[in-house]
Amino acid sequence: MESIGVLMMxxxxxxxxxxxxxxxxxxxxxxxxxxxxxxxxxxxxxxAVVGNAxxxxxxxxxxxxxxxxxxxxFSVGLDKIDLGICKxxxxxxxxTPDVLTEDVADLAIGLILALLRRLCxxxxxxxxxxxxxxxxxxxxxxxxxxxxxxxxxxxxTAIAKRAEAFSCPINYYSRTVxxxxxxxxxxxxxxxxxxxxxxxxxCPLSDETRHIVNRQVMDALGPKSVLINIGRGPHVDEQExxxxxxxxxxxxxxxxxxxxxxxxxxxxxxxxxxxxLPHVGSGTVETRNAMADxxxxxxxxHFSGKSLLTPxx
Numbered sequence: 001m002e003s004i005g006v007l008m009m010x011x012x013x014x015x016x017x018x019x020x021x022x023x024x025x026x027x028x029x030x031x032x033x034x035x036x037x038x039x040x041x042x043x044x045x046x047x048a049v050v051g052n053a054x055x056x057x058x059x060x061x062x063x064x065x066x067x068x069x070x071x072x073x074f075s076v077g078l079d080k081i082d083l084g085i086c087k088x089x090x091x092x093x094x095x096t097p098d099v100l101t102e103d104v105a106d107l108a109i110g111l112i113l114a115l116l117r118r119l120c121x122x123x124x125x126x127x128x129x130x131x132x133x134x135x136x137x138x139x140x141x142x143x144x145x146x147x148x149x150x151x152x153x154x155x156x157t158a159i160a161k162r163a164e165a166f167s168c169p170i171n172y173y174s175r176t177v178x179x180x181x182x183x184x185x186x187x188x189x190x191x192x193x194x195x196x197x198x199x200x201x202x203c204p205l206s207d208e209t210r211h212i213v214n215r216q217v218m219d220a221l222g223p224k225s226v227l228i229n230i231g232r233g234p235h236v237d238e239q240e241x242x243x244x245x246x247x248x249x250x251x252x253x254x255x256x257x258x259x260x261x262x263x264x265x266x267x268x269x270x271x272x273x274x275x276x277l278p279h280v281g282s283g284t285v286e287t288r289n290a291m292a293d294x295x296x297x298x299x300x301x302h303f304s305g306k307s308l309l310t311p312x313x
Contacts, residue, residue, distance in 0.1 A: 115275050160183060242267045
């Protein structure tokens with residue numbers, strides 16, 4: 001397989017890069033200052049593209065690569081891949097589901113605790129020496145709070161199970177009712193928000209779910225409830241989020257993802273009721289290596305004529 005051209009779109013993971021280098025003719029897209037010249041030079045040798053949550057395979061790239069057979073995403077999300085064109089052209093698509101579920105769910109709970117108990121603020125309080133001047137202010141309890149989850153898929157379900165351990169009532173919204181769960185279903189996100197102390201976004205990004213958390217949803221949550229986003233940045237209307245937080249119409253927000261990463265609205269930086277993370281939901285050594293193994297395994301399976309491990313298209 002050493003002669004098979006694999007186009008890696010951006011730096012992702014050193015372990016993945018090394019494993020691809022061992023098996024394929026790895027082409028590093030980000031290292032070329034002249035992208036169009038680079039693609040023209042290698043267009044007939046590139047048979048696979050490896051992307052992630054930030055850079056995938058859009059229509060232009062796919063059309064520029066006539067020999068492309070498979071797009072393997074180092075991510076569970078697929079919004080950076082033009083699935084329609086892939087289907088039309090018979091290009092296979094894979095992602096990395098399941099292996100990152102536990103880490104993302106763990107982080108969601110961590111964000112809830114960090115936001116409600118003001119853990120980041122507490123840390124700064126100690127480091128600044130303010131503790132010597134008096135105790136930290138009282139915060140908000142997590143146990144027993146109602147948790148609403150947008151999207152009860154693998155990750156949403158894992159978050160629900162963890163929140164249950166905190167004696168939290170679980171409610172959810174999804175495209176369809178889940179007949180095998182006992183959680184309360186709400187037919188709209190607004191209804192879910194009205195009945196949640198904590199609203200967690202955990203659904204895939206699509207045209208339908210873009211800005212699924214808008215001003216109406218934020219107002220339904222209100223000044224005593226909080227928003228957690230571990231899905232995708234565009235799930236939340238960031239301009240409206242900034243307004244809701246600065247105007248006191250929303251109690252707080254903890255975000256691992258943003259609309260235009262790595263750019264984050266600077267208005268959020270000075271707010272004490274906000275926790276901001278740099279999209280690290282699956283960012284552990286163990287999970288990133290497992291994701292890399294899936295990417296490589298899918299490519300090896302495809303070029304060996306075997307069944308894909310995690311096929312999407």
